[in-house]
Amino acid sequence: MTVADIPDVDIRHGKINSSVESNGTNEKLEISKLRQALPQICAVSAKNLLLLTFGSTLGFPTILLPALQRDDSDIFVTREEITWISSINLFMVPLGCLISGPISHHLGRKRTMLIANIPFITAWVIFYFAKSSPFIFLALALTGLTGGLCEAPVLTYVAEVTQPHLRGMLSATSSMAVIIGVFSQLLIGSLVDWRTVALINLTYPAMCFTALCFMPESPYWLTGKDRLKEAEKALCWLRGWVKPSYITEELKTVYEVSKRSINGDEKKESWWKIFGKRTFISPFILVTLAFFVSAFGGAATLQTFAVFIFASMEAPLDKYTATVFLGLAELIGTAVCVVIIHFSGKRIISFVSIGGTGLCFLTCAIYDCLNKFEYIDAHIYTWVPTTLLISSAFFSHMGIRLLPWILCGEIFPAKGRSTATGAAACTSYIFASIINKIFLYMVDLMYLWGTFLFYAFVNIFGFVAIYYLLPETEGRTLKEIEDHYAGIENLNNKPTKEVSKFKEKWAVSNPALVADDLESKL
Numbered sequence: 136m137t138v139a140d141i142p143d144v145d146i147r148h149g150k151i152n153s154s155v156e157s158n159g160t161n162e163k164l165e166i167s168k169l170r171q172a173l174p175q176i177c178a179v180s181a182k183n184l185l186l187l188t189f190g191s192t193l194g195f196p197t198i199l200l201p202a203l204q205r206d207d208s209d210i211f212v213t214r215e216e217i218t219w220i221s222s223i224n225l226f227m228v229p230l231g232c233l234i235s236g237p238i239s240h241h242l243g244r245k246r247t248m249l250i251a252n253i254p255f256i257t258a259w260v261i262f263y264f265a266k267s268s269p270f271i272f273l274a275l276a277l278t279g280l281t282g283g284l285c286e287a288p289v290l291t292y293v294a295e296v297t298q299p300h301l302r303g304m305l306s307a308t309s310s311m312a313v314i315i316g317v318f319s320q321l322l323i324g325s326l327v328d329w330r331t332v333a334l335i336n337l338t339y340p341a342m343c344f345t346a347l348c349f350m351p352e353s354p355y356w357l358t359g360k361d362r363l364k365e366a367e368k369a370l371c372w373l374r375g376w377v378k379p380s381y382i383t384e385e386l387k388t389v390y391e392v393s394k395r396s397i398n399g400d401e402k403k404e405s406w407w408k409i410f411g412k413r414t415f416i417s418p419f420i421l422v423t424l425a426f427f428v429s430a431f432g433g434a435a436t437l438q439t440f441a442v443f444i445f446a447s448m449e450a451p452l453d454k455y456t457a458t459v460f461l462g463l464a465e466l467i468g469t470a471v472c473v474v475i476i477h478f479s480g481k482r483i484i485s486f487v488s489i490g491g492t493g494l495c496f497l498t499c500a501i502y503d504c505l506n507k508f509e510y511i512d513a514h515i516y517t518w519v520p521t522t523l524l525i526s527s528a529f530f531s532h533m534g535i536r537l538l539p540w541i542l543c544g545e546i547f548p549a550k551g552r553s554t555a556t557g558a559a560a561c562t563s564y565i566f567a568s569i570i571n572k573i574f575l576y577m578v579d580l581m582y583l584w585g586t587f588l589f590y591a592f593v594n595i596f597g598f599v600a601i602y603y604l605l606p607e608t609e610g611r612t613l614k615e616i617e618d619h620y621a622g623i624e625n626l627n628n629k630p631t632k633e634v635s636k637f638k639e640k641w642a643v644s645n646p647a648l649v650a651d652d653l654e655s656k657l
Contacts, residue, residue: 170375175297178373179305181350182289183312184343185248188255189285190316191336192278194438195262196221197317197458198324198332199271201442212268218572221439223272224279225568229561231283236554243360244288244295245352251288252340254281259340262333279564286560291552294544295353296373299611304477306544310537311469317438318462325455354386359393366390414617415555418546421604422559425539428489428597430566433496433590434531436574437524438465447583448503448520457521464525468532480609481538485601488534493594495527496587503584535597538605539563545608548617 200220203212212220239247254277261274293306316339323332351369358366366389370382429435437444441458450457476484499520505511539559547555577586608616 166375166377166381171298172301174373174375175301175305178296178350179293179308181343181346182248182292183308184339184346185251185285186289186309186312187316187319188252188336188339188343189278189282190313191320191339192224192255192258192275192282192316193313194317194320194462195278195329195332195336196224196275197439197441198320199329200440202329203271210265210267210271212271214575216268218575220268220271220275221574222568222572224275224282225564225571227276227279228283228286228564228568231280232286232558232561232564233283235284235287235560236556236558238284239288239291240356240554243352243356244292245347245350247288248285248292249344249347251281251285252344254278255340256337259333259336263330283560283564287554287556290540290544290556290560292353294552295355296351302545304473306541308473310532310540311466311473314462314465314469314532318466321441321459321462325459354389355393358386358390363390412548414548415551418542419555419559421546422539422542423562424597424600424604425535425542426559426563427566428593428601429531429535429539430563430570431590431593432489432492432531432535432597433527433587433593434492434536435567435570437461437528439571440574444524444583445521447578448499448524449514449517450521451517452521457525461525461528464529465532465536468529469537472533472537476541476609480607481541482605482607485534485538485605486598488530488536488538489594489598489601491530491533492527492535493591493598495523495530496594497591499523499527500584500587500591503582503587507582507584542608546616 200217202208203210203220204217235247242250258274258277258281261270261277265271265274289309293309294302297305320332320336323335327335351372352365354366354369354373357363357369363386367379367382367386370386370389371377371379374382374385438461441461442454445454445457445461452460472484502511502516502520502523540563543556543559547559574586577589581589606616606619611619
């Protein structure tokens with residue numbers, strides 16, 4: 136049974152009206168773009184506070200590692216323990232990702248995000264009172280596990296509360312929030328000791344918990360649980376604090392999409408069969424490839440071992456100051472991505488990002504090789520590798536570091552989206568944990584210039600692969616994206632300006648997710 140088969144039944148009784156009258160007449164008020172966008176921005180911003188909290192846990196090892204290696208450190212660590220401290224949190228994230236989808240599906244996006252703040256607070260308390268390396272390992276493992284738990288709800292929440300013309304830009308702010316969290320650690324860590332930083336970090340999850348309490352649950356999750364009255368209120372809030380008459384048609388479509396995801400559109404099939412279809416396999420390959428290039432392309436280790444790398448390259452400024460500039464470059468790159476992705480599309484910005492990152496690491500490799508064999512006077516050109524490394528941080532965060540996270544929320548089919556995004560996010564942290572764990576061993580074996588050369592080759596490979604595999608999803612509805620992977624249409628190019636304007640007007644009264652009117656047989 137569809138919503139259309141349930142005419143004029145009050146939503147308070149679990150059904151949706153086919154029409155809602157206001158003052159005795161059917162009407163749909165004109166809502167300004169700002170009013171439409173503001174509540175969606177608020178909802179995404181509250182969710183981003185959780186990502187800022189997670190970002191602070193990712194940036195914390197950057198200031199923790201050099202502090203533990205100092206002669207006057209109050210906690211003794213070995214070289215092997217250092218490699219684990221740089222990666223153990225990332226190793227734990229995939230475990231959280233695997234349970235992220237089912238928990239998010241059962242408890243809801245909002246409630247899962249609320250609960251995630253509790254272990255974050257616990258971890259910062261453990262950091263502050265840590266007396267030996269096992270306490271450090273425990274706190275890092277807890278932050279990694281909780282970070283993985285956040286993946287499915289935060290990624291699906293963005294897709295399910297935003298409209299198509301806002302989704303790309305607001306999705307990009309997710310990675311920006313993580314980078315702000317990382318940068319906050321680099322900045323504060325250059326001013327105070329790491330225990331004080333841990334104490335300051337307690338404020339992030341506290342703010343996040345408070346903000347999320349005022350945000351609505353995903354209307355898609357609510358309709359999937361037959362909580363239609365709450366779904367109506369959520370949509371009214373998200374579309375500009377409007378009356379129910381404004382979102383009636385959208386609520387119908389939300390209901391149909393949710394029920395189709397659950398019931399398989401009158402075709403019963405096992406939940407796991409969706410992962411054997413082309414509409415899942417092709418997007419998963421693309422996201423996994425993007426995560427691989429993002430991690431093994433050098434950006435992950437550059438962030439974690441920034442202090443070590445700048446010291447090894449004999450940066451002309453203090454290594455901690457250089458690290459702050461590195462974090463600032465990451466933040467600026469992310470901001471640039473957020474601002475221009477709506478206009479440039481994902482393909483162009485990805486090519487510039489991967490190409491720029493690869494060129495920076497290739498030049499750094501050549502410089503370090505010439506320096507090691509004494510073909511140049513390093514004291515004269517020390518600014519060159521420092522500038523290139525900071526530039527690589529800018530280029531990587533302008534595109535490839537954000538691209539797979541944006542894609543996660545929009546290229547997987549509606550059915551199984553939570554589980555798919557959680558599983559895809561696993562690959563990111565597996566790759567990042569591996570490259571961080573082996574970084575010091577790579578430098579011992581290949582020297583720094585050989586390691587940078589490896590990063591450059593990964594970026595070259597990534598450039599070619601992304602060119603052939605990445606469709607242009609910017610400005611497209613989720614239905615169009617799913618149709619692309621089903622082979623129904625092709626999205627190689629960004630929509631024309633006229634089409635984009637039409638879609639933007641269409642998005643005013645239509646949902647973020649769109650029901651597919653064709654049952655995929657792939």
